[in-house]
Amino acid sequence: MSKPTILTVDDDPMVSAAISRDLRNRYGDDYLIVRASSGAQALAVLAKLALRNQPVALIAADQRMPEMTGIELLEQARGHAPGAKYLLLTAYADTDVAIKAINDIGLDYYLLKPWDPPEERLFPVVEDLLDDWRQANPDHTSDVRVIGNRWSDRSHELKTFLARNYVPYRWYDVERDSEAQRLAQLAEAMPADLPLVLIPDGDTLRSPSTLDLAGALGLRTTAQQPLYDVCIVGGGPAGLAAAVYAASEGLSTVIVEREAPGGQAGQSAAIENYLGFPKGLTGSDLAQRAVAQVSRFGAEMVLARSVIGFETRGPVHAVQVEGAAEIEARALIVATGVSYRRLDAAGLAELTGRGVYYGVSASDASQCQGDDVYLVGGANSAGQAALNLARYATNVVLIVRGASLEATMSRYLIDKIAATPNVHVRCRSEVAACRGNGHLEAITIAARDNGRVEEVPASWLFVFVGASPRTEWLGPDVLRDDKGFVVTGQELLAHDKVWRLPRAPFALESSVPGVFAAGDVRLDSMKRVASAVGEGAMSVYLVHRYLATV
Structure with a gap:
């Protein structure tokens, strides 16, 4: 694979030379740095690179150029380099235009001039964009x-x-x-x-x-130490945030994750209301960034292992891991999140994994090219998945039990769904049965108002309903509600003889001292990515307070 190209575009010769020099000094070993002095010249360069099948990783363009602005150039450049990252160099007076370009042309980032010193203002931005490009364009x-x-x-x-x-x-x-x-x-x-x-x-x-x-693949599947300060069960946003804060504050930390980092949020096609990301980001991107932070601060991650139980042995909690040695830690954070509830429909269980899926990944979406796809659910996760699948499928049908989406889905998603012509919503409906020989071939949809049923051909059914917490491994000592969510903090005091210490329980502490719950697994949590991250960070603060008492 030839060196990817970084193209800089600026009509000012001194500025053009300066940014090319800075980028070449930092990235010249891995990237071909090319500069152009106008939009027209840049488009000619991009056309030549496209004919040679040479990848373009980044285009950094000045906004204020005669004949063609930076935004106009970047809009036309998409035809030659569809996967390139876009960086706009602009003055403070043009920030409103740059922000608008995030939505209009998919601008990835805008940077105010001048960018000195580049080590602080230019390179971190460029490195982040190049990391994203490399992830999307592997060798x-x-x-x-x-x-x-x-x-x-x-x-x-x-x-x-x-x-x-x-x-x-x-x-x-x-x-x-x-x-x-x-x-x-x-x-x-x-x-x-x-x-x-x-x-x-x-x-x-x-x-x-x-x-x-x-x-x-060389992924770590066993813990390396006999004892940790904190063991985190679950690698979703709450667990990853807890690991970042625990490890960065000097606590020896291990995460045990049975599937993959990111949890349900990691499968989200778009998280658009997360603070600090005006263009939004995918759940995969958020998880990958978090995993990099976890690794940087030295926390361990044990993958592909299920936790099946735990015991409290004096000041130590022993976590029992399926197929591996148990892990001992002074404190335990439960961040196992929730899984989608299994649908009760005739024939569905036999076809799960053969056209019927709980949640959806990026690879699932791309395999639906040209097909009709059905989704069950009316919350944000279902709305995000429907919009992602609509990029590939001929039609996407959202099957919703309620009378409308307003009660369960964010307004920005409802508006996007209404504006997407190949996404259709069937309210007051449910899947009554599935049929197929070896894989899904048809589903039966029942109207909840009059009981009318209709069988439609279908190869794909994705389910996004309910929230079942993963807490069966906690045993009887950890108080949970009738649905399995962990009871924490002051709510424990409403139950007789549950909390036995003279001090009050900490805010996220369970009925077992030193065992904390964070994120969706906790009773009455917000079920949002931002709140899960906040609770993960807060749990570490409470772990410090707990460890000071034992």
Whole structure:
């Protein structure tokens, strides 16, 4: 793969030379730095690069140029370099125009001139944009390859695991791709061996578990220390935030995550109301940034392991991990979040993973090209998924039990859905049955008002209903409500003989001293990403207070 290009565009020769020099000094080893002195010249350069199939990572353009402004250039540049990141160099007087360009042309960032010193003002911005570009444009020569059946639940499980753990992979459908058939033949694979996972410089994996796959990829699946200051169960926004704050404050920290970092939020196609990101960001992007912070501060992450129980042994909590040694910690933070509730519809359980899915990943969305897709749910997660799927599917039908979306979905999502012509909403409806031979072929939709039923052909059904907390492993000592959410703080005092210490429980503390709950798993939490992050950070503050008492 040839060096990706960074293109700078400025009509002022001194400014053009300065930004090119700064970028070349910092990024010249990995990127080709090209400069243009006008919008027209920049478009000519981009056309030449496109013909040569040379990737363009970043275009940094000055706004105030004669004949063609920076925004006008960037708008036209999309046709030559659709995946490039856009950076606008502008004066303070043009900030309103730059902010408008975020929505109008997908501007990624605007930077006020001058940018001295570049180490503080230019390079952090450029590095962030290049990180995003590299994530979206990996060098495929080192990709993992997965060979399997499109409607296999095991194939779906492995692809989801790879995608959510940021492992680039290529998918080959053994029923439709001649290359998949060739690879399967070379591996002498029997039907029971599928899916195959081919890892560069590694052994061929035959229908591996996610734990086997994680180990083959070098992901950590066991804890490294006998005792930690804090163990965090769950790697969603609350757990990741707790790990960042705990590790940055010097606490030895381990996270145990059974699937992948990010939790439900990590699968979100767009989080548009998170503070500090005016253009919004994907759940995957947020999770990846958080994981990088966790790693930077030295917290450990144990993946592909389920926690099945815990015991309190004096001042220590022992977390029991399936298939591995237990982990001991002085404090425990429960951040396991929630999972989507299973639908009760005839035939649905047999087709789960074969056209019926709980949640949706980016790879699922791209596989729906040209199909009709059905979603069940009326909350924000369903709305975000519907808009993402609409980019690929012919039609997206949102099936909602309620009379409207207003009571359960944010207004900005409702407005976007109304403005998207291939997204349709069926209120007061529910899925009554699913049918298919080997994979989903049809669903039956029932009207809740009059009981009328209608069967429609369907290959894809995504479910986004309810919230079931993952707390069964906590045992009887941790008080939970009848739905499984952890009771914390002052609410414990409303239950007789639950809290036995002379001091009051801390705000996020459970009925077991030193065991805290943060995020969606906690009773009466807000069920929003920002609040989960806040509770994760707050839990560490309370852990410090707890550790000072024992």
